[in-house]
Amino acid sequence: MQKLTIHGPVFLWLQGLTFLCFGSLMRTPIWHGMDGEIIREAYALNLDPGAMFGHLGFYFSQPLLQLAFLLEYRLFGLHTAGYIGTNLFVHACNAFIIYMLVNMLFPRKHMAMMAASLFVLGVGSYGKTFMAIYQLESLLVAGFHLMVLYFFIRNDFRHEGRLFSPYLIVGLLLFLLAGMTKATSFSLILSLAAYKAFFNPLRRGRVFLSVDLLLLVAVGIAFHYAQATWGFREPSVFQATVAPKYYSLMSIKNIFRYLNLMFFPLQQSPILETSPGWLIVLFHARTVIRVFLTLSIISYSFFGFVFGSRAIRFFIAWTFISLLPFTAHTESGIWLNLRHLYLTSLGFCVILAAGVDGTKGLLAAKRRVRYVPYLLPLVFVAMSLGLTHKLNRSNQIKATEPEAVLMRQIVAETCR
Numbered sequence: 001m002q003k004l005t006i007h008g009p010v011f012l013w014l015q016g017l018t019f020l021c022f023g024s025l026m027r028t029p030i031w032h033g034m035d036g037e038i039i040r041e042a043y044a045l046n047l048d049p050g051a052m053f054g055h056l057g058f059y060f061s062q063p064l065l066q067l068a069f070l071l072e073y074r075l076f077g078l079h080t081a082g083y084i085g086t087n088l089f090v091h092a093c094n095a096f097i098i099y100m101l102v103n104m105l106f107p108r109k110h111m112a113m114m115a116a117s118l119f120v121l122g123v124g125s126y127g128k129t130f131m132a133i134y135q136l137e138s139l140l141v142a143g144f145h146l147m148v149l150y151f152f153i154r155n156d157f158r159h160e161g162r163l164f165s166p167y168l169i170v171g172l173l174l175f176l177l178a179g180m181t182k183a184t185s186f187s188l189i190l191s192l193a194a195y196k197a198f199f200n201p202l203r204r205g206r207v208f209l210s211v212d213l214l215l216l217v218a219v220g221i222a223f224h225y226a227q228a229t230w231g232f233r234e235p236s237v238f239q240a241t242v243a244p245k246y247y248s249l250m251s252i253k254n255i256f257r258y259l260n261l262m263f264f265p266l267q268q269s270p271i272l273e274t275s276p277g278w279l280i281v282l283f284h285a286r287t288v289i290r291v292f293l294t295l296s297i298i299s300y301s302f303f304g305f306v307f308g309s310r311a312i313r314f315f316i317a318w319t320f321i322s323l324l325p326f327t328a329h330t331e332s333g334i335w336l337n338l339r340h341l342y343l344t345s346l347g348f349c350v351i352l353a354a355g356v357d358g359t360k361g362l363l364a365a366k367r368r369v370r371y372v373p374y375l376l377p378l379v380f381v382a383m384s385l386g387l388t389h390k391l392n393r394s395n396q397i398k399a400t401e402p403e404a405v406l407m408r409q410i411v412a413e414t415c416r
Contacts, residue, residue, distance in 0.1 A: 007096075007099075007100070010096065010099055010113060010116070011092075011096045013113075013117075014092045014095045014096050014099070014116055014117070014120050015089065015092045017092075017117060017120055017121070018088050018089075018091060018092040018095075018120050019085075019088060019092075021121060021385060022088055022122075022127065022130070022388065023088070024389070024392065025084050025088070025127075025130070025131055025388075025392050026080075026081040026084045026085050026088075027081065028080075028084070028131075028392055028395050028396050028399060029080060029396075029399040029404070029408065030080050030133070030399065030404070030407065030408050030411070031395050031396070031398040031399035031404045032132050032133075032134070032395075033403075033407055034132070034133075034134045035080070035083075035132055035133040035134055036407045036408070036410070036411045037134075038069055038133050038134050039073065039078065039133070039411050039415065040411055040414050040415065041069070042069045042070055042072065042073035043073060043414060043415040045066065045069070045070045045073075046070060046073055046074060049070060064177055065136075065137050065140055065141070068136060068140060069136065072086060072133075072136070077415070078411065078412060078415060080133065083133040083136070084130070084131070084133070086136060087129075087130035087131075087133075087135060087136055087139055088130055090130075090136065090139045090140060090143060091120065091129070091130045091139055092120055093143060094119075094139065094142055094143045094146055095116045095117075095119045095120035096116065097143065097146040097147060097150055098112075098115060098116045098119050098146065098346055098349075098350075099112045099113060099115070099116035100112075100150060101146065101149065101150050101153070102115050102116070102311075102350055102353075104150075104153065104154065104157060105153070105310075105311040105314065106309075106311050106354075108357060110357065111353050111354060111357040112353075114353040114356065114357065114377070115346075115349045115350045115352075115353035115354075116349075118349040118352060118353060118377055118380070118381065119345060119346060119349045121381050121384055121385065122345075122384040122385070122388055123345065123348070123349055123352070123377070123380045123381060123384045124262040124341055124344070124345025124348040124349060124380075124384075125262075125338060125339070125341040125342045125344075125345040126265050126338050126341075126383075126384050126387045126388055126391075127384065127387070127388030127391065127392075128337075128338040128339050128388075128391060129338075129339045129342045131388075131391065131392060131395065135339065138339060138342065139342075141184055142342055142343050144174055144175075144177070145184055145187075145188055145343065146343075146346075147171075147174050148171050148174050148175050148188060149188060149191060149192065151167045151168070151170050151171035151174065152167070152168065152171045152192055152212060152216065153192075153195055154167045155167035155168045155171065155212060156195070156196075156199070156212070162211070162212075163211055163212065163215070168212055168215075171216075172215070172216070172219060175188075175216065175219065175220070175223075176219070176223065184325070185220045185223075185224065186324070186325060187321050187322050187324060187325055187343075188216075189213070189216060189217055189220060190321045190324075191317070191318055191321050191322070192213055192216065193213060194314055194317040194318065194321060195314055196210055196213060198310045198311075198313045198314050198317075199310055199314070250327075251324075251327040252327070254326075254327040255320065255323050255324070255327050256294050256297065257290075258323050258326070258327070258340065258341060258344065259293075259294075259297050259319070259323070259344075260290045260293050260294060260297075261338065261341065262341055262344070262345060262348050263293050264286065264289055264290065264293060265338065265383070265387055266282060266283045266286060300316075300351075301316055301320075304316045304351075311350075311354075312351065312354060315346070315347040315350045315351055316347065316351065318344075318346065318347045319344055319347030319348060319351075322343045322344045322346075322347070323340070323341075323344050326340040352376070352377055352380070353377070355373070355376075356373045356374060356376065356377055359373040360373050360374075
């Protein structure tokens with residue numbers, strides 16, 4: 001009851017902030033063809049729910065996530081506002097898990113609230129993840145990812161990583177229920193290993209041979225073996241025409257392309273055609289800006305690992321680890337997908353909040369100057385909200401095009 005009193009208002013704050021800033025997205029009609037397919041497939045699954053066990057979703061085959069779309073269809077039918085509202089609700093829940101995780105690792109409640117608020121406002125990921133119906137899959141997978149991470153770390157804090165504790169059991173059940181993809185399992189296990197490396201030595205425990213981490217690795221291997229044997233086999237992103245050396249070099253390069261995108265979210269896009277002149281100037285200067293940003297990222301990462309606190313080191317490692325599964329999804333790097341930054345932006349928001357909190361502490365004796373550090377996160381918030389609503393405006397225009405109108409008519413006819 002005491003925890004509910006302490007953390008309950010934070011949960012309500014994050015939910016309210018989400019719908020206040022992004023509630024207008026719920027008024028955008030269906031514009032993406034995949035959204036139409038999702039509703040039509042949910043209608044078919046509504047007639048035969050058992051079919052979801054052999055059904056392929058947008059990203060991968062997972063009955064639990066297909067059940068979520070089925071429940072949405074039964075609740076909202078063809079009213080798309082409910083689907084986007086669900087995305088926003090799940091996004092705010094993910095932000096609350098981040099608040100609990102950051103508050104546990106530092107712990108500083110004020111800083112944890114700032115990091116969660118920045119995340120909920122789309123700083124670093126810029127809102128693309130919750131702007132379409134089909135993105136519920138990625139939001140739910142991210143939520144499961146964060147919950148598994150939270151319960152395993154909580155178990156280490158409370159019970160020094162021992163087996164048969166409630167936290168470990170819940171974490172394993174969530175891992176199995178979610179049916180993590182190979183990419184998500186890979187980044188989750190590496191993140192837990194990074195946590196062990198930075199925090200466990202102080203508890204005089206083993207780092208990479210700790211029982212809870214080994215158990216998660218074993219369960220993950222067994223799950224994916226069973227999935228490869230009896231489940232849907234997703235084609236590999238590797239192509240025979242691409243040499244492994246070139247593929248690896250492009251992956252490393254894409255890590256920094258994505259990290260640059262969090263700071264400077266400008267890339268070739270039709271929305272640039274209606275952007276103000278100063279933004280076009282910045283876009284043309286992107287090469288020089290990205291070079292300096294890359295050098296700054298490398299410098300901060302190095303000195304953060306050397307001089308930063310254990311929590312800062314963990315979240316720097318998280319930022320790189322969470323990007324690894326997505327770095328080979330584009331060869332040229334001309335266009336990068338902002339939705340891949342969803343989990344990675346957690347590290348960015350935490351580092352930004354920690355910097356502001358630390359700088360404010362140094363300026364504590366200055367009554368007015370101590371609030372100057374808040375200008376930097378406010379710039380990122382303004383940039384995130386502006387870009388999100390500009391993307392939404394672009395989606396609203398697409399929704400009026402003949403193809404989108406015809407698609408909505410077909411969906412309505414199919415689901416009668």
